[in-house]
Amino acid sequence: MDHLSFKTTHVSKANAQKSWVIVDASVAPLGRVCSQIANILRGKHKPSFTPNSDCGDNVIVLNADKLRVTGKKMTEKVYITHSGYPGGQKRRTVREQMNRDSRRVIEHAVKGMLQDNRLGAAQYRNLYVYAGTEHPHEAQQPVAIELKNL
Numbered sequence: 081m082d083h084l085s086f087k088t089t090h091v092s093k094a095n096a097q098k099s100w101v102i103v104d105a106s107v108a109p110l111g112r113v114c115s116q117i118a119n120i121l122r123g124k125h126k127p128s129f130t131p132n133s134d135c136g137d138n139v140i141v142l143n144a145d146k147l148r149v150t151g152k153k154m155t156e157k158v159y160i161t162h163s164g165y166p167g168g169q170k171r172r173t174v175r176e177q178m179n180r181d182s183r184r185v186i187e188h189a190v191k192g193m194l195q196d197n198r199l200g201a202a203q204y205r206n207l208y209v210y211a212g213t214e215h216p217h218e219a220q221q222p223v224a225i226e227l228k229n230l
Contacts, residue, residue: 091128096135098206100222102215103139106146107227110153110189116227117141117186118193121203134199138206140222145182145211149174159188183209 101120105113123129123136149157154175162169177185186209194200208217 089128090133091123091130091135092133096123096133097126097128098135098137100138100140100217100220102222102224103141103227104143104224105141105186105209106143106148108148110147110149110185113141113147113227114186114189115193116229117190117207120225121190121194121206132199134202134206136203136206138220138222139208140215140217141186141207141209142213142215143211144186144209145178147178147182147185154178182211 103113103117103120107113117139119125120139121136123134126135129135155173157174159172159174159177160169161172172180174185187207190207191200191204194203208215
């Protein structure tokens, strides 16, 4: 048996095979869709996954305005921001955020599922979220994928 034939490949940014995929956000609830998106951004669906490099795909998320949440999250889940000034804390429910900008709900959830370092920031930049079904990335020839294990 030749032991040299079982070499482990390490993917770097230079030799990563990145592709473009389209995900429909209206097929499942928020957390289930976003966890699958985070795995695609990290590249965990590929056999050549390397944890310390950006080897994931570019993800286009459509239909963010048709996003579903379960239970009472629409009124009880609260996003909190702070301006840095005294009394500068702002609270916004999911319903208020969906009315204001529905893309931010998906972006916030996916960002929380990625790493909190430069690699996670680089992977987050590969996410493109759109409220409707139109997107400007036709030149990249994205492939629509069905999310599994939902």
